[in-house]
Amino acid sequence: MSLAILRKQDVPNFVRNLLRVYHVGGPVATDGHFSFKTIRDPAELRLDYPTTILPPKKFLLPPKETLFEFENAQEFQIKPPRLEPRTVIFGVHTCDLHAVRLLDHVFDTGHADPYYNNRRRKTLVISIECLTPCDEHSFCKSMGTLSADEGYDLHLTDIGEGYAIDVGTEAGQKLLEHAPVKDATPAEIQKLNATLSEKWPRFPYRLDFDVSDLPSLLNMSMQSPVWNELGERCLACASCTNVCPTCFCFDVRDEIGLDMQRGQRVRNWDSCQLDEFATVAGGHNFRKSKALRQRHRFMRKGKYILETHHFLGCVGCGRCARACLVNITPVGVFNELYHRKEVGGQP
Amino acid sequence: MIETKEKSLAQYAETENRLFMPVSAKIKSVVPLTALEKVFTIELPKGMSLDHRPGQFVEVSMLGTGEAPISISSSPSRSNGTFELCVRKVGDVTQAIHNLGPGDKLGVRGPFGHGFPYEKFRGKDILFAPGGLGLAPLRSLINQVLDERALYGRVLILYGARNPSELLFKDELETWRKREDVELMVTVDRGDETWKGHTGVITTLFKGVSVNPRNTIAITCGPPVMYKFVLMELFGKGILEGNIYLSLERRMKCGIGKCGHCQINSVYACQSGPVFSYRELKGLEEAL
Numbered sequence: 001m002s003l004a005i006l007r008k009q010d011v012p013n014f015v016r017n018l019l020r021v022y023h024v025g026g027p028v029a030t031d032g033h034f035s036f037k038t039i040r041d042p043a044e045l046r047l048d049y050p051t052t053i054l055p056p057k058k059f060l061l062p063p064k065e066t067l068f069e070f071e072n073a074q075e076f077q078i079k080p081p082r083l084e085p086r087t088v089i090f091g092v093h094t095c096d097l098h099a100v101r102l103l104d105h106v107f108d109t110g111h112a113d114p115y116y117n118n119r120r121r122k123t124l125v126i127s128i129e130c131l132t133p134c135d136e137h138s139f140c141k142s143m144g145t146l147s148a149d150e151g152y153d154l155h156l157t158d159i160g161e162g163y164a165i166d167v168g169t170e171a172g173q174k175l176l177e178h179a180p181v182k183d184a185t186p187a188e189i190q191k192l193n194a195t196l197s198e199k200w201p202r203f204p205y206r207l208d209f210d211v212s213d214l215p216s217l218l219n220m221s222m223q224s225p226v227w228n229e230l231g232e233r234c235l236a237c238a239s240c241t242n243v244c245p246t247c248f249c250f251d252v253r254d255e256i257g258l259d260m261q262r263g264q265r266v267r268n269w270d271s272c273q274l275d276e277f278a279t280v281a282g283g284h285n286f287r288k289s290k291a292l293r294q295r296h297r298f299m300r301k302g303k304y305i306l307e308t309h310h311f312l313g314c315v316g317c318g319r320c321a322r323a324c325l326v327n328i329t330p331v332g333v334f335n336e337l338y339h340r341k342e343v344g345g346q347p
Numbered sequence: 348m349i350e351t352k353e354k355s356l357a358q359y360a361e362t363e364n365r366l367f368m369p370v371s372a373k374i375k376s377v378v379p380l381t382a383l384e385k386v387f388t389i390e391l392p393k394g395m396s397l398d399h400r401p402g403q404f405v406e407v408s409m410l411g412t413g414e415a416p417i418s419i420s421s422s423p424s425r426s427n428g429t430f431e432l433c434v435r436k437v438g439d440v441t442q443a444i445h446n447l448g449p450g451d452k453l454g455v456r457g458p459f460g461h462g463f464p465y466e467k468f469r470g471k472d473i474l475f476a477p478g479g480l481g482l483a484p485l486r487s488l489i490n491q492v493l494d495e496r497a498l499y500g501r502v503l504i505l506y507g508a509r510n511p512s513e514l515l516f517k518d519e520l521e522t523w524r525k526r527e528d529v530e531l532m533v534t535v536d537r538g539d540e541t542w543k544g545h546t547g548v549i550t551t552l553f554k555g556v557s558v559n560p561r562n563t564i565a566i567t568c569g570p571p572v573m574y575k576f577v578l579m580e581l582f583g584k585g586i587l588e589g590n591i592y593l594s595l596e597r598r599m600k601c602g603i604g605k606c607g608h609c610q611i612n613s614v615y616a617c618q619s620g621p622v623f624s625y626r627e628l629k630g631l632e633e634a635l
Contacts, residue, residue: 111603249607256411304613
C-alpha cells in the first residue's frame, strides 16, 4: 500500500468532512492543559499536545453511562439506553492506544460487555506518533508503548509540512476518503524513516530494569515494606485511578427522579483506592488499609492484569504521577522495589 | 401433552446482550426467619428457569435503590419453577427487599459464579460448617445432598450462630435433627434462658467429632473472621486442603468479571468463585 500524505493545512478540512458523518473527539487546549473533548470546530483540534488530563478512554468507557432506563420502578419496566453515535477519536498517542487495546480485550473476554463493545464497534481511532517526550513523568519507552504497530485505523506521523498516514484497517482506508491526501514522494518516505529513527534517542528509559522483569519483581514484592510506606503517604483521593487509561473498575447504582418512579441504572468509574471499594454489606473491608489498596493498584498494573489479559496494566503515560498530590509514581515505586531487591535481596 | 422448553436466564442474558438488564421476577411467598432475615420464594417469568448450581448467587434489583448479590438458598433438586433467597436486612437494597410481599416484583440477574462441584463429592463424607448467615448458601447444597442421599457417605452439619434468636431455618434444622442419616450439631455463642443446647463458638463443636480425613469433604461459609479458626480445626482433623471448600462474600457489582469489586489478587470471585477450594485460595493474599 502506498503511503499517504496529509498536508497540515488540510487537517481542518479532513476534520470538517469527518464531522459531517461522525462524532469526533480529540485533544483541545483548556485552561493551560489539554483535554480530550468533542470537537465542534476543526480549529480546536491540537495534534501538537503533550498529554491530556484524562485519557481518550472516556469515549469508550464514559465516566458515567446509563445501563438502562425505567419508567415505573414498582412495575419493573426497563428499556435499554439510546444508541451511541459513530465516533472518531482523533490524535491518540501510542501509550493510550496500547491502553485501548487492553480495554478491548478486557471487555470482550469472558462475558462480553455489550455497552463497551457496542461503542467500540462504532469507534475509529486515529493515532499519532509521539516525537518528543511529553514531560518528565512519562515512561512509555520503558513500558514498550512508544510506538504501536496495530490497534489504530489510521496512524499519523508528523514529517514537517504534513503527516504521513499509515493505514491500519479497512475502515481506516475508507476514512481516508474524507481526507484530501496525496501519495508520498520518495523524499517524503525518506523523511518519515528519518523522523521515526531519530525520535528514539530523545526518549529516556526511566525504569532501572527491563520491563519484562516487572511481573517477577512484583511476584516477590507482596510482603514488601514499600506498601506500608506508600500507605502512610497516600491520601486515598483516587486521583491516580481516575486519570488512568487502563483502569476500568466501575460502580453500579440507581438514580431515581423525584416522582420515585422514573430513573436509570448507571455505572460510573470507581476506584480501588477508596475505602468502600472492597467493603461488604456487613462492614468488613478486605483491603482496609491504604497500604493494601496501593499494593492492589500496582499489582494490578504490573501483574494481575497481565496474568488475566496478557497485557501489562500500565502503559507509562505518567498521568497518575502528575495527578498524585504526594508524589507516588509508578517509576518511583517500581524502581524502589527493584533497588531494594538488588541491595537487600528482598523487595 | 405439549412440552415447553425452558430457557435459562443466564443463556438468555448472554445471547440477548442483556447482561446488565435484570428480568422482572415475582415474589410467591415471604417467610420471616429472624428479626433480620426473611426467605423469599421467587418465580421467574414464564418460560425461563434459573438453572443454578448450589453455591451460585444472583444479583437482585430494586429499581431506584440498586442491586445486591444474594446467594441462592434453595437446591436445584427442589426448584419446581421457583428459587429461594434468604435475605438479611443490612443495607439499602436488602431493606427495600424486606418491604416486599407476595405478588411484588423484583429484578434478577444471574446465576453467577461457580457452584460447589458436588458431583465430585459423591461417595465421600461431607462435613458442613456454616456460621450465621453462612447457612443460607450451604442450605442449597445440603438439601441437594439430602435429596440424593444414597450417593454420599456421612453427612455432618456443624452450625453456629451468635444467639438462639439468630438461628436460621429452625424448622429445617429440626427435620435434619430427626434424620438418622444426618449428624447435626448446633451451637450458639451466647445462650439464653430457653436455650438447652450447646454453647460456645462454632469451633467448640469440632472437639466431639471424629472423621475419616482421607474421605471427608469439608464445606464452610460464614463471617470473614470465622474462616481462619474453622480452617485450623479442619487441618487439625487432617482434612486435605483440596477437600476443603469455602464460599466467600464479596460485594459483586457486575457479576461478569469486570467491575473489580470482588477481585482477590488476579482472581475475580464472581467468576472463579464464590466457591473456592482452600488449595485455590491458599496463595491469594486478601482472600480471607
